[in-house]
Amino acid sequence: MKAIQNIGIAIFLVGLGIFTTLPFIGSFKLDQTTFEDIVAEKKIKSELFIADLQQNVVGKEFSGMVDLSSKISKALEDANATHVKNKEYKKKIYTKTSDMASLVGKRSGVGYIANNKGVMWFLTFGLGIIGALMFIIPQVVTLGKKGIKNDGIYHQSSTNRGWIAWLVFFFLVSFYMVLYFGSEYAVNWTYLVDPISESLSGNPAGHWFVYGFMYCVIMTVMAVRMYIKYRHNVYQVVRTTSVLFFQIVFAFLIPEIMVRLQMPYYDFKNAFPLDYDFFFSWNLKELTNSGGIGLFILVWGIVLTLVIVPVMVYFFGKRWYCSWVCGCGGLAETLGDPYRQHSNKSLFAWKIERWLIHGVLVFALVMTGMTLFSFFTETGTVLGVKTSSIQTTYSLAIGSVFAGVIGTGFYPIFGNRVWCRFGCPLAAYLGFVQRFKSRFRITTNGGQCISCGNCSTYCEQGIDVRAYAQKGENIVRSSCVGCGVCSAVCPRGVLKLENGPEEGRINPTEVLLGNDVDLMELVNKK
Amino acid sequence: MEHIVIIGNGIAGVTAARHIRKNSDKQISIISAETDYFFSRTALMYVYMGHMKFEHTQPYENWFWKKNRINLVKGYVNEVDHENKKVNLASGASINYDKLIIATGSKPNKFGWPGQDLLGVQGLYSKQDLDQLEANAPDKETCKRAVIVGGGLIGIEMAEMLRTRKIPVTFLVRENSFWNGVLPAGESALINEHIIDHHIDLRLETNLVEIIADENGRAKAVTTDKGDTIECNVVGLTAGVSPNVDFLKGSGITLGRGVKVNRHLETNITDIYAIGDCAEQHEGIGNRRPIEAVWYTGRMMGETVAQTICGNKIEYKPGHWFNSAKFLDIEYQTYGWVFSERGMKEYEKHFHWRHAKENICVTVAYHKENNLFLGINTFGIRMRHEIFDRWLTEERDVNYVMEYLKDANFDPEFYAQYEKEIISKFNAENGTKISPKKKSWKRIFSHA
Numbered sequence: 013m014k015a016i017q018n019i020g021i022a023i024f025l026v027g028l029g030i031f032t033t034l035p036f037i038g039s040f041k042l043d044q045t046t047f048e049d050i051v052a053e054k055k056i057k058s059e060l061f062i063a064d065l066q067q068n069v070v071g072k073e074f075s076g077m078v079d080l081s082s083k084i085s086k087a088l089e090d091a092n093a094t095h096v097k098n099k100e101y102k103k104k105i106y107t108k109t110s111d112m113a114s115l116v117g118k119r120s121g122v123g124y125i126a127n128n129k130g131v132m133w134f135l136t137f138g139l140g141i142i143g144a145l146m147f148i149i150p151q152v153v154t155l156g157k158k159g160i161k162n163d164g165i166y167h168q169s170s171t172n173r174g175w176i177a178w179l180v181f182f183f184l185v186s187f188y189m190v191l192y193f194g195s196e197y198a199v200n201w202t203y204l205v206d207p208i209s210e211s212l213s214g215n216p217a218g219h220w221f222v223y224g225f226m227y228c229v230i231m232t233v234m235a236v237r238m239y240i241k242y243r244h245n246v247y248q249v250v251r252t253t254s255v256l257f258f259q260i261v262f263a264f265l266i267p268e269i270m271v272r273l274q275m276p277y278y279d280f281k282n283a284f285p286l287d288y289d290f291f292f293s294w295n296l297k298e299l300t301n302s303g304g305i306g307l308f309i310l311v312w313g314i315v316l317t318l319v320i321v322p323v324m325v326y327f328f329g330k331r332w333y334c335s336w337v338c339g340c341g342g343l344a345e346t347l348g349d350p351y352r353q354h355s356n357k358s359l360f361a362w363k364i365e366r367w368l369i370h371g372v373l374v375f376a377l378v379m380t381g382m383t384l385f386s387f388f389t390e391t392g393t394v395l396g397v398k399t400s401s402i403q404t405t406y407s408l409a410i411g412s413v414f415a416g417v418i419g420t421g422f423y424p425i426f427g428n429r430v431w432c433r434f435g436c437p438l439a440a441y442l443g444f445v446q447r448f449k450s451r452f453r454i455t456t457n458g459g460q461c462i463s464c465g466n467c468s469t470y471c472e473q474g475i476d477v478r479a480y481a482q483k484g485e486n487i488v489r490s491s492c493v494g495c496g497v498c499s500a501v502c503p504r505g506v507l508k509l510e511n512g513p514e515e516g517r518i519n520p521t522e523v524l525l526g527n528d529v530d531l532m533e534l535v536n537k538k
Numbered sequence: 539m540e541h542i543v544i545i546g547n548g549i550a551g552v553t554a555a556r557h558i559r560k561n562s563d564k565q566i567s568i569i570s571a572e573t574d575y576f577f578s579r580t581a582l583m584y585v586y587m588g589h590m591k592f593e594h595t596q597p598y599e600n601w602f603w604k605k606n607r608i609n610l611v612k613g614y615v616n617e618v619d620h621e622n623k624k625v626n627l628a629s630g631a632s633i634n635y636d637k638l639i640i641a642t643g644s645k646p647n648k649f650g651w652p653g654q655d656l657l658g659v660q661g662l663y664s665k666q667d668l669d670q671l672e673a674n675a676p677d678k679e680t681c682k683r684a685v686i687v688g689g690g691l692i693g694i695e696m697a698e699m700l701r702t703r704k705i706p707v708t709f710l711v712r713e714n715s716f717w718n719g720v721l722p723a724g725e726s727a728l729i730n731e732h733i734i735d736h737h738i739d740l741r742l743e744t745n746l747v748e749i750i751a752d753e754n755g756r757a758k759a760v761t762t763d764k765g766d767t768i769e770c771n772v773v774g775l776t777a778g779v780s781p782n783v784d785f786l787k788g789s790g791i792t793l794g795r796g797v798k799v800n801r802h803l804e805t806n807i808t809d810i811y812a813i814g815d816c817a818e819q820h821e822g823i824g825n826r827r828p829i830e831a832v833w834y835t836g837r838m839m840g841e842t843v844a845q846t847i848c849g850n851k852i853e854y855k856p857g858h859w860f861n862s863a864k865f866l867d868i869e870y871q872t873y874g875w876v877f878s879e880r881g882m883k884e885y886e887k888h889f890h891w892r893h894a895k896e897n898i899c900v901t902v903a904y905h906k907e908n909n910l911f912l913g914i915n916t917f918g919i920r921m922r923h924e925i926f927d928r929w930l931t932e933e934r935d936v937n938y939v940m941e942y943l944k945d946a947n948f949d950p951e952f953y954a955q956y957e958k959e960i961i962s963k964f965n966a967e968n969g970t971k972i973s974p975k976k977k978s979w980k981r982i983f984s985h986a
Contacts, residue, residue, distance in 0.1 A: 162589040163588055165587045181746075245950050247950045358599060459860065460860070464581035465590060471822075500950070503918030504862040504864065513983055524841075525923055526857050
C-alpha cells in the first residue's frame with residue numbers, strides 16, 4: 013500500500029511539474045491574418061501599436077510567453093504613453109497589457125503543446141488525477157478501521173505548517189497571481205482544456221475556464237478523500253456529495269451550456285453580495301438585453317438574496333449555503349479539509365473577524381448602492397467619488413486578493429476558511445440571520461463534555477466550540493458554517509447539529525446537567 | 539480579603555476557582571507542580587497521537603487567569619500546616635490560606651510488581667507521563683513492543699495511542715473479558731473483538747509477574763503468570779488510579795484511601811475541603827463509590843464547594859449517574875445504572891441488542907418486578923443526556939423508554955436509526971407490542 017502511495021505521489025509530482033513548467037515554455041507565432049483579426053475585433057486605433065507589433069511580433073517565432081508578452085506590453089505601453097502625451101485619447105488602448113498578451117498568445121500558439129492538447133492534458137491533469145487517486149484510495153486500508161483518524165496530523169510537515177505546507181502555500185499564491193494578474197502565462201493551460209470547453213460552450217477555453225475545470229477536478233479528487241476519511245459519517249458523505257454536485261452542475265456546466273445557447277453566463281447559486289458584480293451596469297445591461305432569460309436571472313438573483321437565502325438560513329442555518337452549496341465552501345471542505353485545524357481560535361482572532369467581515373459587507377453594500385445610483389441617474393460619480401474606482405478597488409482588493417490569493421493561497425497556513433470567516437460579505441449577511449433568527453444550533457449534550465478540545469481544534473471557522481460545550485451551552489455563533497466536523501471528532505458524543513424550535517435554542521448555563529438539581533436551578537437562573 | 543488556596547489545577551480545582559470568582563471577590567490562588575496552566579487530562583492521548591498540540595488541551599487562553607484574578611502558583615505542596623493555616627512548598631516558600639481546597643487528583647496504581655520502577659515503565663496520567671511516553675516510545679524502531687498491564691480505560695487508551703505509531707502492543711488483562719467488572723458480558727465481548735481487530739495482542743486472564751531489566755536498568759521484558767516472557771521496551775502500568783494524598787500523611791487531616799470528606803466536602807479540619815479524585819466520601823452516595831475518579835464528578839464537586847465557600851452552604855448531591863468513554867473507534871455512553879454480571883443487583887434485568895454487523899449495541903437495565911427503568915449503556919449510538927436524566931427523574935418504566943427511544947437519539951443527522959430493530963427484539967423477548975413513537979421536538983424541549 014505504501015508503495016502504491018509513493019508511486020502515486022511521484023506520478024502526481026510529474027504531472028504537477030509539467031503543469032508548472034507550461035507557463036514558461038511553448039512556441040508562439042502570430043501570423044498576419046490573425047493579427048488583422050485581432051486589430052479589427054479589439055477595434056485598435058493606435059497606429060503606433062499596430063506598427064510596433066507588425067515590426068516586432070508578427071511572423072516571428074517566440075519561445076515561451078515571457079518573450080512574447082514583454083514585446084506586447086512594451087508596444088502597448090509605449091503607444092499609450094505617446095497618445096497620452098499627444099492628447100490622442102481616442103487612440104489609447106484600454107485593454108490591460110496582460111489581457112492583450114494573453115489574447116495574442118492564445119491565437120498564436122504553435123508547436124507541440126498547441127497541437128497535442130489531448131496528450132498534454134493527460135500529462136498534466138491526467139497524471140495529477142491518477143497520482144492523487146493512487147495516493148488517496150489506499151487510505152481505505154492505511155487509515156485502518158472506519159472512525160475518526162486524525163493520527164499524526166500535527167506530526168506531519170504538510171499539515172503542521174512545515175516546509176511542505178509552505179511550498180503548497182507558495183504554489184497556490186503563485187497560481188492565483190497568474191490567474192488574476194498574469195493571465196498570459198495561463199495560455200498554455202488553456203490549450204489543455206480547449207476540447208472540453210469547445211464541447212460545452214462551443215468556444216475555446218480562457219483562463220477562467222481552466223480555473224473552473226481545475227476547481228471541479230480538484231474538488232472531485234479531494235471528495236474521494238473525504239468519502240474515505242469520513243466513511244463512517246453519513247452527514248459528511250451527503251454534504252460532500254451536495255457541495256460537489258453544486259460545483260460541477262451549477263457553477264461549471266450550466267453557465268457553459270447557457271453560453272452555447274446564446275444566454276448570459278450565470279451561476280444560479282452564486283448569491284449577491286458574494287456575487288459582487290451582479291448589479292454592475294455591464295451586467296444589468298447584458299441581462300436586460302438578453303430577453304426573457306435575462307429578466308429571469310435578474311429577478312432570480314434578487315429573490316435569491318432577499319428571500320431564498322434568509323428563509324433557508326432560518327430553517328437550516330447558513331450551512332445550507334456555506335457548506336452544502338457554495339463553491340468557495342466546496343473547495344474549503346475538500347481541498348482545504350487537511351488544513352482545517354489551522355484556524356486561529358483566540359478571542360483576539362474573533363475580534364478581528366467581526367471587524368473585517370462586517371467591514372467587507374459594508375464595503376460591498378456601499379459599492380452596490382453607488383453602482384445602482386450611478387446606473388439609474390446615469391452619472392459616473394456619487395458625492396464626488398468615482399463609482400468605477402470604488403468598483404475597481406473592491407474587485408482587486410476583495411474579489412481577487414482577499415477571496416482568491418489569500419482565501420485559498422493561505423489554506424496551508426491559516427486554515428481553509430480564511431475568506432469565508434474574515435471576508436465573505438454573503439457569509440456576514442447569513443451570519444446575522446443565523447445568529448438572530450434561525451432554528452439551527454449545535455446542541456451540547458448536557459454535561460457530557462470533557463473539555464478535550466478536539467472540536468475547537470478542528471473547527472475551520474475558528475470557533476472555540478469547547479468554550480460552549482464545557483458550559484453545556486448550545487452553539488449559535490453567526491460564523492458557524494455547519495460542516496459538522498466538531499460533532500464528528502467529539503469522542504464523547506457531545507455535539508449535534510440540528511434544526512429545532514427557536515425556544516430554548518440559546519441556553520446559558522453555569523452548572524451542568526448531572527449535578528444537584530437545586531444547585532443547577534439556583535445558579536443557572538442568574 | 540479572604541484567601542482561598544486550591545491545591546491542584548485539574549478540572550475540580552479550576553471549576554471551584556471559576557465559580558468562587560463568579561460569586562465573590564475573594565483572593566484565589568491555585569497551586570500546581572504539574573503545569574503552568576489548566577489542561578484537559580482526558581485529552582493527553584490526542585497529543586501523542588498527533589490530533590492536537592498540547593496547547594489545544596488548554597480550555598482557557600493564558601490571559602484568562604490574570605483577567606479573572608486567579609493567581610497561579612507553580613510549586614509542589616510538601617505539607618499542610620492547618621494550625622497556622624498555611625501550606626509549605628517544596629521550594630521553601632509557604633502560602634497562608636483562610637480556606638483550603640485539596641484537589642490533588644490521582645496517581646497511577648502500582649502493586650509492588652518486581653521491576654515496577656525501572657526505566658521504560660510508566661503510567662499515563664500526568665503531563666510528565668505524556669512527555670515520558672514521547673521519550674520512551676517515539677516510534678516503532680525505538681519501542682519494538684509495549685506491554686500494557688491493566689484492562690481499564692487508561693489501558694485501552696494507551697494501547698490506542700501506541701498503535702497510532704505502529705508499535706506492537708500486548709495488553710494484559712486480569713479479567714476474563716475486557717472491563718467486565720463494569721460492562722455487561724455482551725458489551726465487554728464487543729470490545730474484546732474490537733481490540734483484536736485493531737491488532738492489539740489481547741491476553742485475557744493474564745497477570746504481570748515481573749518486569750525484567752537489561753544491563754542499563756531499562757525494562758526489556760515481562761513475565762506473566764501464564765509462564766510467558768514477552769520482550770518489550772515499554773511497560774504501561776494502567777491498573778487503575780488512587781488518590782494522590784501521600785503528602786497529607788501526618789497533617790492531621792483524616793485520610794482513608796483518599797481525603798475523608800462529609801457531604802459538604804469538608805474534611806475533619808475546619809476550613810479545609812477536598813474535591814475531585816482525591817476526595818473520599820464516608821459512604822458512597824446512592825450506588826456511587828466513595829471515591830469517584832471521573833471528570834464529571836470532579837467538576838460537580840468543584841461547582842458545589844464553590845457555593846459553600848461563598849456562603850451558600852450546600853451538600854454535594856450528584857444527580858443521576860452518567861459517564862462516557864471511547865474504546866478505540868467505539869463511543870460509549872451510560873445513563874443511570876447498568877451493572878455488570880458481577881455487580882448486578884438482584885432485582886436488575888437486562889435487555890441487550892447488538893447490530894448484526896456494525897459495532898453498535900445497547901443494554902437497558904430495568905427492575906424485573908415493576909419494570910422501572912434503571913439505566914442504559916450504548917455503544918456506537920449517541921444518546922441525549924437530558925432525556926435520560928428526565929426519564930430517570932420521572933421514574934419511567936422500560937416500556938415507556940422503548941416507546942419514546944427516538945426522542946433520545948443524539949446521532950448526527952442522516953445516520954441510520956435502529957430504534958425499530960431494538961424495539962422489535964424487545965417485543966419478541968418480552969411479549970410486548972410497543973411501537974416506536976416518532977421523535978417529537980415538543981417532548982424533547984418540554985422541560986427546557
